[in-house]
Amino acid sequence: MVNNIKDEILNTLANSNDPKELKNLETREVEFEDYNEVWGELIDKSHSYDKEDFEKSLIQLEKNFCHVRLERTIEIKIFLIEIGAEGFVSTSDSISKINMQSNSLVADSVGNSSDESMQRKPYDESSVKQLFEEFSAKDLRTLKVSLLNLLLDNSKPIDKLTILLSLVHSKYPELFNEYLEDENNDPIDLDQENWTVLYFHSQNTALETNFSIDRYKHLLDVRDFLRKKGESDFQFISETKKSGQSGQSGQSGQSGQSGQSRQSKSLLDELIDMLVESLSKMKEVSCNLIEKVKSKFK
Structure with a gap:
């Protein structure tokens, strides 16, 4: 048995x-x-x-x-x-969701028809586009994981992460939870005397279950504090060091070109690139989700 x-x-x-x-x-x-x-x-x-x-x-x-x-x-x-990984998608749920959304579009079209003709209008192209650009719960979960990963990425400037967080919050407020304190989510401690590596990791664990913008911002502050304090696991890693580039002869022209390329980018483009790069590192993320992110931020 x-x-x-x-x-x-x-x-x-x-x-x-x-x-x-x-x-x-x-x-x-x-x-x-x-x-x-x-x-x-x-x-x-x-x-x-x-x-x-x-x-x-x-x-x-x-x-x-x-x-x-x-x-x-x-x-x-x-x-x-x-996150909708290949081989792990519930077919019945996907079909049901598409049918519900399609029926909603049809109902809207019928509802907008004149009483005299009572004929269904064809799909509005912008409405159909919106249907496929909408973020599913799986998309939001993937985006959340991406932001959690960025919090631990020493190659990303904290000031830009702060701006990116506010930008994501403005576009996807439904991604974030209300700040919560309970037996599973430790309260935020504003006393910097207690901001240790252990405290950072305990708050990071709490962020996984209570993904609030206040807790995330607090962790950015703690991370910045530990970086300035000299904690080895929180030191900034420049993109050039991470990729093994140097300023030796033979590469100076290329470095200059990449520097000019970075300078020509707007802050918004840099933030989008940062988020897309983080998403691209996740094995199960589809190209469709990345395109939806780019479209949403533009």
Whole structure:
């Protein structure tokens, strides 16, 4: 009986793309084994996962059926479903959403028809374009992960990250939560005496569950403070150092051209590039999402 339940859970994990059904697996009554590192370390908790993480975690769970491995495997798969990773999209949900949006457009067209003719108007091109430019919950989740990753990127100037955050908030206010303090979200501490590396990471963990603009701005302040204090893990890494470029002969002309190119860019273009670069580093992000981001900011 126990093995049957275990097999059902593993089968559901492998084949279901329904987040609710996956979450319900945690409530199933089944006898778990103790965590055993012999089958590999638990996949690290992260802002972002990929298909390989899921496959590895599922194999580990099959070998060592413990509760903590089950939770992490479910977490990874739900993340991949939410960002619309290939092979992890719920077909029924996608079709239902498209049908609902299409029906809404049809209803609007019919509603706007004259009472005399009662004929349905054809789709308005701008309305159809808007339909496909709208951000889904998966898109917003991906954008959130991108911003979380930028917070840890030492090559990005904090002043520009601050402006980018405000810009994203103005375009996608629904991406952010209200500031919250509870047993899972530590309160913000404004006393700089307590701004340590450990404090930064604890607040960063809280930001994952309470993605508020106030908490994000606070973390930018803490990061800037730790950088100026000289903490090695928070020091700025210039783009030239990161890419291995130098000012030696033979490259000066190229460096000058790239410098002129950067100078010719507007601040808005720089911010968009920063966000697009972060999105591009995520394996499961589609080109369609990147184009939607560019279109939204222009």
